[in-house]
Structure formats: C-alpha cells, structure tokens
Amino acid sequence: MTIFTINEVTKTFTNGEVDEQVLKGINISLKEGEITALVGASGSGKSTILTIAAGLQRASDGQVVFEGNNMTSMNQEEIRKIRATDFGFVFQSAHLVPFLTVEEQLMLMLDVSESPLKKHERKKEIDKVLKLIDMEHRKEAYPASLSGGERQRVSIARAIIHKPKMLFADEPTASLDSKRSKDVMTLIRELTKTLNITTLMVTHDEEMLSYVDHIITMKDGRVL
Amino acid sequence: MKIAWKEIKKNKVRFTILGSIIFLVSFLTFIISGLSNGLSQDNAALIKDLPDGHFYMETEANETYNLSRIDKDVQDNLLAKQKDAVALSIQMGFVNDANDKQHSLAFVTSTDSKLFESVEKGEIVLDRSLEKDGIKVGDILTNNQFSGEFKVKGFVDQAKYSHAPVAFINMENYQEIYRVMEMQLVFIPGTDNEQTITGLQSFTNKNFLNTIPSYSAEQMSLNMIVWFLVVISGMLFAIFFYMMNVQKIGLYGILKAIGVKTSTLFKMMWTQMLVITVIALALSVALSQAFTMVAPEGMPFSLTFENTVQLSIVFFVIGFIGATLSGIQIKKVEPLQAIQQGEV
Numbered sequence: 050m051t052i053f054t055i056n057e058v059t060k061t062f063t064n065g066e067v068d069e070q071v072l073k074g075i076n077i078s079l080k081e082g083e084i085t086a087l088v089g090a091s092g093s094g095k096s097t098i099l100t101i102a103a104g105l106q107r108a109s110d111g112q113v114v115f116e117g118n119n120m121t122s123m124n125q126e127e128i129r130k131i132r133a134t135d136f137g138f139v140f141q142s143a144h145l146v147p148f149l150t151v152e153e154q155l156m157l158m159l160d161v162s163e164s165p166l167k168k169h170e171r172k173k174e175i176d177k178v179l180k181l182i183d184m185e186h187r188k189e190a191y192p193a194s195l196s197g198g199e200r201q202r203v204s205i206a207r208a209i210i211h212k213p214k215m216l217f218a219d220e221p222t223a224s225l226d227s228k229r230s231k232d233v234m235t236l237i238r239e240l241t242k243t244l245n246i247t248t249l250m251v252t253h254d255e256e257m258l259s260y261v262d263h264i265i266t267m268k269d270g271r272v273l
Numbered sequence: 274m275k276i277a278w279k280e281i282k283k284n285k286v287r288f289t290i291l292g293s294i295i296f297l298v299s300f301l302t303f304i305i306s307g308l309s310n311g312l313s314q315d316n317a318a319l320i321k322d323l324p325d326g327h328f329y330m331e332t333e334a335n336e337t338y339n340l341s342r343i344d345k346d347v348q349d350n351l352l353a354k355q356k357d358a359v360a361l362s363i364q365m366g367f368v369n370d371a372n373d374k375q376h377s378l379a380f381v382t383s384t385d386s387k388l389f390e391s392v393e394k395g396e397i398v399l400d401r402s403l404e405k406d407g408i409k410v411g412d413i414l415t416n417n418q419f420s421g422e423f424k425v426k427g428f429v430d431q432a433k434y435s436h437a438p439v440a441f442i443n444m445e446n447y448q449e450i451y452r453v454m455e456m457q458l459v460f461i462p463g464t465d466n467e468q469t470i471t472g473l474q475s476f477t478n479k480n481f482l483n484t485i486p487s488y489s490a491e492q493m494s495l496n497m498i499v500w501f502l503v504v505i506s507g508m509l510f511a512i513f514f515y516m517m518n519v520q521k522i523g524l525y526g527i528l529k530a531i532g533v534k535t536s537t538l539f540k541m542m543w544t545q546m547l548v549i550t551v552i553a554l555a556l557s558v559a560l561s562q563a564f565t566m567v568a569p570e571g572m573p574f575s576l577t578f579e580n581t582v583q584l585s586i587v588f589f590v591i592g593f594i595g596a597t598l599s600g601i602q603i604k605k606v607e608p609l610q611a612i613q614q615g616e617v
Contacts, residue, residue, distance in 0.1 A: 133531070
C-alpha cells in the first residue's frame, strides 16, 4: 500500500540574479514498510528531495502527499506536528543534543511526539529500544563520550522511539567505517521491518544497497 | 523547563561566565549609582529628606532663595492658615571652635516645626560629620558676626546642604548674624495643597532643589553617568544573550527538525535568561547592599534597596529583550538552514 507520494516536485534556488532548478519534476511513491534508497552523483538533488519529503524545506512546485494529505498546502505548525509524531530523521552526523544523556535524548523525543505513554512506560520503552541498539549500558552517557558509531545508533534510536510511520535518513553511514556502516544498516533494516516503518534514505555507498528494497537513481535533478 | 536547566547544568562554565559578566556589570552600575546618590544626598539631604510638599519664595528673588525676603505679614498669615507650614532660612557660614579652628557649614533656622531641629538662643545643633572633626556636645563655638557664643546641644544624622554640614540655630541668633529680619522660604508639606499667593512663587521639592546653585548641573552629570552605564550595561546583556543564542542556532535547528515547538524554544531561552539574570542580580544586590555597610567613612554613598531593585528591573527587561530578539531570528530560520548554519 502506498503511504507516501511525491508528484512533479520542483525546487529552484535563487543564487544572486540566477535561478537554479535543482529538482525538475520528481515523482516517487513509497510503499508501507519498505526501504527505498536514493542514489546518484553529488549534486543530483537526492538530499534536496529527501529534505522536502521530510518537511524540512518546501518544494517550489508539485505535491508531497503523506497518507492522503497534501503536505505542500499545510502551514508550518501542521508540518511540525507531522514531523514530531509521524516522521523520524537520521542525519549524516548524529546531531544529538550535546547536554542530554542517551536516555534523555530518547525521553525528549517521546515528549516532543506527545507520546501517550506514562513516565514509567516511557522508561521501559527507552530500555527496550536501547537493548535493540545494544546501548543499554551507555544510557547515562553524554554524546561527547560516545564513539561515532554509538552516536549514530543513538540517533537511529531517537528517530524510531516514538514509532513513526516514516523514517528519513540522509547518508546515515557516511561518517562511519565499513564495519560500523554495515552494523548501522542492519540495525535500520531490523528496526524498520519490526516496526513497519517506511524508509527513504540517501546513500553514496553501493555496499549499503543490499539492505534496501528499492533503489531510485537520480541525475541532474531527475529520476532516471 | 527541564531541558533549559539541563543545558545550564551541563555547561556550567559557559553560563557561569555569562552570569559573572551580568553580575560584574550590574555591581559596577549599583556602586556608581550609590556614589552618585551619595553625592546628591551630600548636596541636599536637608531638602531631600523632607516630605513632599511645596516651597514658597519671593517672586522678585528670581528663583534665587538667598535673595528671597518673605514679608512678615504674609508669612504669619500662611503659618496661621497652614498648621504644618514652616518658615526657614539657609545661609552658608562658618563657626570657630575652642582652638579657633574654622568649620564651614550651612546655618539653618526655622519657625517651630517637627521638620527642623528646635533650638534655643545660644544653642546649636550640628550635623554628625562635625562630631568626627572633634566637636563634642557642650563645646562652645563662635562666629565673628555673632556677639554671643553657641553651645553645642547635639548632633543629627544626614543634615547636609550644598556639600556642607548643617548647623541649626535659633531664629534670633540667625537674624543677628545675617542682619535680616525676614525669612527666605516657607515650606508647606503635602502634595495636594499648592497655593497661589501674591508675591510668592511655589516650587515642588524637586524644583526647589534645582534652584540650589550647582545642584542641577551636578545632578545632570551624575545622572548621565548612571544612565549611560545602565544603557551600555543593558546593551551588553542583550548582546551576550543574543550571541549565546545565535551560537546555538544549530542546536535549535535540530530541535525544530525533530518537531520541538518554537514556543518551547522561546521558553527555554527565557528560562535560561531568567535563571542567570536572577542569580547574578541577586548576588549583585546583596553585595552592593553589603558595600553600604563597609564603605569608607565620609564617602558619600547612598544606595537604597529600592534603587537596586529599580535598576535590576531595567536590566531584567533589557536581558529579556536581548533573548527575545535572538529568539525571533531562530523563529524565522528553517530547521534545515539552522542545522547547516551551526553544526552540533
């Protein structure tokens, strides 16, 4: 079942007096529970389409439809609500909040998503997710004391703790070595399949494509 | 706001530095304000410590009280009508002590009133600063224009006029020294009973202070010093809060990206501003009040708790504006743009 569609999306950036169209009518459909990878050379527009899909920036034209609702006609607050409750993000860098412990990072996400869980249930849920990413022993640690791989695992945990319907990942393994990259991709695949989360990710790394269900190749702002 | 407090706890050094700046700048402002008020008090405590009311002086004196001579009938009529009214005169002069040492002072005489010291003929009541010059109760003082002698009856606190200690003397003695029978001024306490009296000009306490030679010029300079300091300190606060928040724009971008409400970010900034400012100002108020107790003797220093609270409110409002201005920038910025601007 299709949960997310991108219809004829364009994006134009104005650079001084010059308009540069980086997306030229993108069409993508994502099926529930599947992992789709966007691949392509640098500057092909894959990160731009990912951030538009994730509601982090607006399209110049076209439609982004999530569960039948056109996000392009929504106001900022409506998009924020969707980001908080139905979307999860994994960035290239972990982008954790530096003054919160691992447990607090996840608790913050549950607060933001207005999780119906009670405090003790939230703690249980956090323990469960930390066990899934094998980080229970570091729950009191701050980001500065974690390794790059650990940080990225926490960032994945933060992205899925509130059980979103969509996960957007922008080169989640770019800052990791080969072994850690495989670990992270295995984790993303296991978690999204277990929780039935639809995933759209950008990657440069061909090795990571074995973990995804579909591959979309982009070139010069178009889907090939 | 748990997240705001957690950030403060985790970044103690950064917030302590910011708090120290607020503390030092506000402490400096309080101390300068105290010195300014002290000088002002030293110049005119005699008038400033009176209740609010109206002074009357002769219109022809052209706002120079030394030249004012209030007609005796007019004065008697006013004092009869107004129970609390008092007629008074002030003139700069000097006395010599037993060792023939000369002490400059401001002679003050008045009709019977609770507002001024009541002194018998041949007696004198002095400001306490003269006690520190070695004058004691019972000492005999002289003045070359006075045929008799003054016996020191006692001392009073905070009786200063034109930076000189005040000497309260009997009206007859005053008339002999200055060869004048009329009084210069009539003071009627109460703000709501200003009267129109033919031949007399009325002044509020504040307006009367400005007729004292040099008072308004001195006050203007002192007030400018204090307010420049307040404005510059306030701007410094605002800039520091602004810089602190702009530095964290990447963090705010991440929080916005994961769905944190902009109002929550504002609450976070305000909470941090509130915590730092309240702690820094509380310390500053406490230390500046403590300074009033240990300030060197003779130093004109007057800092009331009300003054420090008023200045604290000004600082607080400016800090709030600084934090809010940076918040407006964070409100405008797109999450993605914020993430790209400040890598966390």
